[in-house]
Amino acid sequence: MSDIKIRPVGYALGAELSGIDLSRPLSTADFETIKRALQQHLMLCFPGQQLSRDNIVDFASRFGPVDDNSTVKHRDPENPRVTMLSSKPFAGKPWDTFKNGDHWHSDRSFRPDPTAYTLLYAVEMPDVGGNTMFANQYMSYETISPKLQAFLEQLETVHLQTRKASAMMAKQFPAVVHPLIRVHPDTGRKALYLGEHARGFVGMTEEESQPLLDYLTAHATRPEFVYRHAWHVNDFVMWDNRCLMHIAVRDYDMSPGGPARHLLKCSVQGESIGRWYETVTGHKYDLEIAERSGVSQDQAAAVVGASSS
Template sequence: MTSITVTAQAYAAGARVTGLDLRKPLTPEQIATVQAAWHDHLVLAFPDQDLTAPQLIAFTAQMGEVERNDNVPYYRDPDYPEVLLVSNKPRNGKPSETRNTGRNWHADLTYTDRPAKGSVLMCKEKPPIGGDTMFANMYMAYETLSPVLRDFIETLDAVHDITLIKGFERRDPAQIADMKRANPPIAHPVVRTHPETGRKLLFISERIRNFVGMTEEESRPLLRFLNDHATAPEFVYRHQWALNDVVMWDNRCTLHIALKDFDQSQPRHMMRCSMRGEKSGYVIQPESKDDASLKSALAAVS
């Protein structure tokens, strides 16, 4: 059996893993090696893995419980609900709804009560240049904040909102109405402890509307600061895809963004599986008319 080689690709995150054939079940020792490398490097790239959808699902299942994507049903592979198609190739004669997926910094499924544990993305077709994905290390983002700010955000919860997916409102109106109903705004802690490494991390994204108990106006400058800080170039690994790359990221301690840095007339076709995350968060009920008018009445007299 060939041995596994793990080669770091950047200081912040990212390692290239060779010596495995992901079409076949891994041994317990191989799984342990992959998991350890994942904890160290957060994002693992496995080159030259020509997987079918069932093989991608089977690989993901060895890393965690496979997500069925019920919160985003329209983007699934019709034959395999576990596989999301992130593609700019027309679907049913219409432009693909996922052609601009991932265009702001985010972690997957944070608008649900089970943000993904991790995701596995496979490149099936790619433009000759570009179509890169960047990943940012949220341990580093947390550890490099000043202690006073760390204390301040320690008890904050942030409201994650599916409508803040970049370009969401330009997608199919009936589908977005459904997805909004299925995914009301949900609050998750801003500082979390990784369940496996025990390290603290910053759990933010560009899909956050406000902090719980703070107005959007109050939240905006802090959110902007935290997002800018967290995605500073020194915390980022940029993956330049090759055909048949399989990239697996720890969605609990990284953010990612899919760049529009390519010729849009060229096909880019990816298959994604996610690992189901732990239950987290609480739904934020929209403010009732009564609450809103009470607040404005108070504002008028104060």
């Protein structure tokens, strides 16, 4: 029997859970309640939690293998399974990875086994702003016409890490192909799977891909599919990347000396759904991928030019 109280906070998604202290061991009954709530509401907030790094990792590991963050800079010195999203200087130097995530995305979609659950713990927050928005991708899929759904079911999307990625990460994850429509392994529901790393569709030209990507992204982020979370210090939030996209809103003073926004992050690895993208088709991103694989720019351009002619 669980004492957890669940209060929906958005029409599209989101619930606040109270009546539980996550710094204490999690009972099986509470775990089951939380998992069911997550399947129903997709994003959960546990306000007012006092959590150590180990508490965060212990909780996350109940939901699956926790990412070791081996390709991520700015791991927390106390526990490398935790990373920091922060507007504060790191090791005495300013850094700007806190600007990441300001386009709609699903975490680490550039990997064959993208993140299933992301967990964020708010340590410092501006008085106002620094919000995160989430969009329900079940709704996005379910509101597309059956004719277009049938077409989209056949498509595979090329996901490519953005240019601002570290060289280490870009080399490790050159490009990956995912189905455009994902079936959630727990709920069996279909969801649109897109995000800022989606660059085109396998077998389609750039001219064909881009307008469809633009349309689907606009549709997937319609206001009625969105919940906007205004953070409070000690909020512990988790969400399911397999049926949500999210975006970090730059709605606060990000200049040096501005208010701090500091969160601790932990990622639960998801199932493998992708395959490596190796076909050179003449897309501009083929050149980018070839460069990342250590091929010289001239060689890469020659390969891409030959395949597109």
